[in-house]
Amino acid sequence: METFDYAGTLLSCADGDRSALRRLYDEEAGRLIAVALRIVRRRELAEDVVHDAFIAIWQRAATFDPAIGSARAWIYTVVRNRALNAVRDGKRENLQDTPDAEPEPAPDSIIVDAVERLASESRLRGCLERLEPEKRDCVLLSYVTGFSHAEISDRLGVPLGTVKSWVKRGLAALQECMA
Amino acid sequence: MSGGSARDDDIGVLAASFVTGLMDEPERRAFEQRLAQEPALRAAVEAARVRFLEIDVAARPVAASAGLWDRIASGLDGERRPISLAAARRASAAAPSAPTRPSTNRAFWQGFAAASLAAVLIGGSLWTALWPRAPRLVVVLLDAQARPVSIVETFEGQTIRVVPLGNIEIPQGRTLQVWTLPDPATGPVSIGLLPGASATTLKGPSLPAPKLDQLYEITIEAAGGSPTGKPTGPIVGKGFAKAPQI
Numbered sequence: 001m002e003t004f005d006y007a008g009t010l011l012s013c014a015d016g017d018r019s020a021l022r023r024l025y026d027e028e029a030g031r032l033i034a035v036a037l038r039i040v041r042r043r044e045l046a047e048d049v050v051h052d053a054f055i056a057i058w059q060r061a062a063t064f065d066p067a068i069g070s071a072r073a074w075i076y077t078v079v080r081n082r083a084l085n086a087v088r089d090g091k092r093e094n095l096q097d098t099p100d101a102e103p104e105p106a107p108d109s110i111i112v113d114a115v116e117r118l119a120s121e122s123r124l125r126g127c128l129e130r131l132e133p134e135k136r137d138c139v140l141l142s143y144v145t146g147f148s149h150a151e152i153s154d155r156l157g158v159p160l161g162t163v164k165s166w167v168k169r170g171l172a173a174l175q176e177c178m179a
Numbered sequence: 180m181s182g183g184s185a186r187d188d189d190i191g192v193l194a195a196s197f198v199t200g201l202m203d204e205p206e207r208r209a210f211e212q213r214l215a216q217e218p219a220l221r222a223a224v225e226a227a228r229v230r231f232l233e234i235d236v237a238a239r240p241v242a243a244s245a246g247l248w249d250r251i252a253s254g255l256d257g258e259r260r261p262i263s264l265a266a267a268r269r270a271s272a273a274a275p276s277a278p279t280r281p282s283t284n285r286a287f288w289q290g291f292a293a294a295s296l297a298a299v300l301i302g303g304s305l306w307t308a309l310w311p312r313a314p315r316l317v318v319v320l321l322d323a324q325a326r327p328v329s330i331v332e333t334f335e336g337q338t339i340r341v342v343p344l345g346n347i348e349i350p351q352g353r354t355l356q357v358w359t360l361p362d363p364a365t366g367p368v369s370i371g372l373l374p375g376a377s378a379t380t381l382k383g384p385s386l387p388a389p390k391l392d393q394l395y396e397i398t399i400e401a402a403g404g405s406p407t408g409k410p411t412g413p414i415v416g417k418g419f420a421k422a423p424q425i
Contacts, residue, residue, distance in 0.1 A: 018252070018255065021251075021255070022248070022252075025248055025251065029243050029247070029248075030240025030241055030242060030243060031235065031236060031238050031240045033240070033241040033243055034238035034239055034240055034241045035235045035238050037241060038238070043241070046241070047243065047244055047247055050243075050247070051247060051250055051251055051254070054251045055251065055254045055255065058255055059391075059392065060392070068221070068225065069225040069228070069229075070225070070228070070229050070232070072232065072236070073225070073228040073229050073232045076228075076232055076235050076236075077228060080200070080235075081200075084200045113239075114234050114237070114238070115234075117234075117237040117238060117239060118233065118234065118237050119237070122233065124230065124233050124234070139199070142199040142200065142201045143198075143199040143200070143231050143234065144234060146200055148201070148203075149201060167196070167201060168192060168196075171191075171192045171195040171196065171199075172191075172192050174195070175191040175192065175195065178230060
């Protein structure tokens with residue numbers, strides 16, 4: 001059950017209340033690092049992403065408009081965008097070449113885990129599990145691990161055009177199921 | 180309901196592609212322009228964000244390193260801490276480009292700062308030498324390779340001064356147009372055209388005073404300016420407004 005007041009916390013941040021940012025950190029940092037880690041795949045970099053995201057949240061809290069959207073989604077979007085930027089343009093491969101990189105789970109197991117972590121009664125989970133496997137993989141590799149079309153194409157060993165079509169149909173089927 | 184119109188479905192799929200991060204740069208740019216003008220699209224994006232958020236919040240938390248909070252806290256004061264750590268690590272690589280996406284552009288800026296070039300520009304008195312009045316805010320516009328191409332200084336009274344850093348190639352029959360994004364909801368606003376690649380003072384339309392981190396960019400447009408009133412051409416450079424410590 002969620003009782004944390006995300007919107008109120010952002011408003012307090014906008015007012016310059018540091019203890020509000022600290023509360024948000026205590027509440028969400030662990031999950032936000034996990035989300036960044038699924039995308040950037042290196043612990044150190046995931047923490048850097050979350051570090052930068054918290055600074056950005058602090059600086060931009062005033063731009064959040066509770067009338068327009070979910071505060072929690074806004075916060076996660078800040079982290080996701082930073083993580084995606086960190087791996088764009090093939091930097092993911094470069095990053096993995098560093099000798100101190102920890103062994104990391106394969107993308108396939110990351111996306112399987114992501115679905116299994118959803119509550120068993122989750123509607124989203126039910127809809128994801130109802131998708132054809134290749135379309136489900138496309139949707140999850142894009143959202144969870146931040147893969148581009150080209151990366152998914154490499155991963156699944158199918159042409160780019162096929163991936164684009166699977167992604168589109170997967171997203172459409174998911175939307176239909178959730179509607 | 181499952182009988183939504185084809186257009187509703189399209190919007191939903193488009194919004195989901197945006198939220199998952201699957202759009203390439205031109206698609207994202209076009210989409211963000213539409214986003215600024217279409218409330219239905221904004222609602223679809225918000226719905227997709229909330230839908231997919233469930234996956235993120237179900238992630239197994241990873242314990243933060245000791246000291247992460249202290250690093251964040253020490254970064255809050257703007258105590259002349261010009262670089263972001265993630266940006267610093269990739270500073271030597273080409274920065275990605277996403278003109279209307281503040282997070283990207285901030286990383287962009289910070290990556291540049293990490294390369295110490297910004298420190299040189301800001302630490303020096305470049306603009307005070309060029310221009311006797313102190314600007315309220317200064318923007319270093321970077322190209323897609325994170326090279327500085329121009330400085331924009333903002334002054335009172337909707338006036339900006341654009342100082343190109345080196346020659347900017349303008350194709351025949353085209354012009355440079357300067358834009359800013361005072362509010363993502365209303366989209367980019369033209370400040371004016373640059374007659375050439377030399378320092379130019381422009382008086383823009385009546386807008387709220389420029390804010391910290393407000394986006395500025397220069398694009399190449401048809402002679403006379405963008406026919407649509409919004410940026411359509413290639414981006415010459417872009418950056419976020421920063422407060423100079425003079």
